[in-house]
Amino acid sequence: MSQNVKNVMAEARKEGRKKLLEHESMALLEAYGIPLAPYFFIKDETEVELAAKKVGFPAVLKVVSPDIVHKSDVGGVIIGISDIAGMKEAVGKIKENVKKNQPDAKIVGFLAQKMLPKGGVEVIVGGIRDPVFDATVMFGLGGIFVEIFRDVSFRIAPITENEALEMINEIKSRKLLEGYRGDTPKDKKAIAEIIVKAGKLLYENKEIKEMDINPVIAYDKGAYAVDARFILSV
Numbered sequence: 001m002s003q004n005v006k007n008v009m010a011e012a013r014k015e016g017r018k019k020l021l022e023h024e025s026m027a028l029l030e031a032y033g034i035p036l037a038p039y040f041f042i043k044d045e046t047e048v049e050l051a052a053k054k055v056g057f058p059a060v061l062k063v064v065s066p067d068i069v070h071k072s073d074v075g076g077v078i079i080g081i082s083d084i085a086g087m088k089e090a091v092g093k094i095k096e097n098v099k100k101n102q103p104d105a106k107i108v109g110f111l112a113q114k115m116l117p118k119g120g121v122e123v124i125v126g127g128i129r130d131p132v133f134d135a136t137v138m139f140g141l142g143g144i145f146v147e148i149f150r151d152v153s154f155r156i157a158p159i160t161e162n163e164a165l166e167m168i169n170e171i172k173s174r175k176l177l178e179g180y181r182g183d184t185p186k187d188k189k190a191i192a193e194i195i196v197k198a199g200k201l202l203y204e205n206k207e208i209k210e211m212d213i214n215p216v217i218a219y220d221k222g223a224y225a226v227d228a229r230f231i232l233s234v
């Protein structure tokens with residue numbers, strides 16, 4: 001286990017938190033070699049210049065809070081930020097939104113992220129610790145495909161790249177990854193590599209109870225995680 005992973009887990013335990021913070025989740029993915037949108041954690045608007053230097057524009061700003069599960073549901077995600085003034089404004093706007101929609105939530109800071117280009121397909125790599133099968137990984141397409149159609153596939157970790165490709169090819173909505181209506185086919189190998197690495201992450205870190213990498217944005221070349229939620233059991 002890398003030092004980074006140990007530090008993240010120790011910090012959460014020390015603070016008695018079951019949910020990892022956004023930048024902690026990103027650090028975990030990074031430690032397992034999962035490609036990410038560049039990110040930088042800031043505590044408030046005084047650090048916006050630094051964040052801009054680290055991630056560039058266009059950027060996305062997200063609330064970081066131990067109490068918020070679905071950030072966009074409370075107005076905690078602002079995309080399409082094009083300059084420093086816009087990022088400062090986004091800090092204020094997110095604070096306002098959270099105050100209105102979830103007044104008791106504690107804001108510990110903000111995650112600035114490079115905004116990935118349009119033209120990708122959003123997929124989900126999830127995971128649970130099953131009492132019988134232990135680390136179990138789920139794959140599906142983002143949005144309605146998982147939430148309404150339950151069009152998902154499962155494998156028990158550790159997962160080989162071939163098994164990961166099977167998971168991708170098993171779902172009905174895979175056609176959306178294969179060049180639907182003139183769209184370019186998406187990089188299944190890159191998605192499969194993320195599934196394998198996420199499986200390893202869940203398999204090796206027994207204190208993780210739930211994992212939800214949602215979304216991973218898949219392009220014709222490459223796939224990148226932009227959001228992840230980890231729930232610990234201790």
Ligand SMILES: Nc1ncnc2c1ncn2[C@@H]1O[C@H](COP(=O)(O)OP(=O)(O)O)[C@@H](O)[C@H]1O
Pocket residue numbers: 037060062069070071072073077079113114115116117122214215226227
């Ligand atoms: N870095 C990014 N680049 C492009 N789109 C993004 C990025 N981050 C988030 N999004 C979009 O915003 C949505 C919500 O952001 P996300 O971080 O997943 O928050 P949450 O799931 O907590 O609401 C994502 O599903 C994606 O469509």
Ligand SMILES: [Mg+2]
Pocket residue numbers: 214215227228
């Ligand atoms: Mg998300």
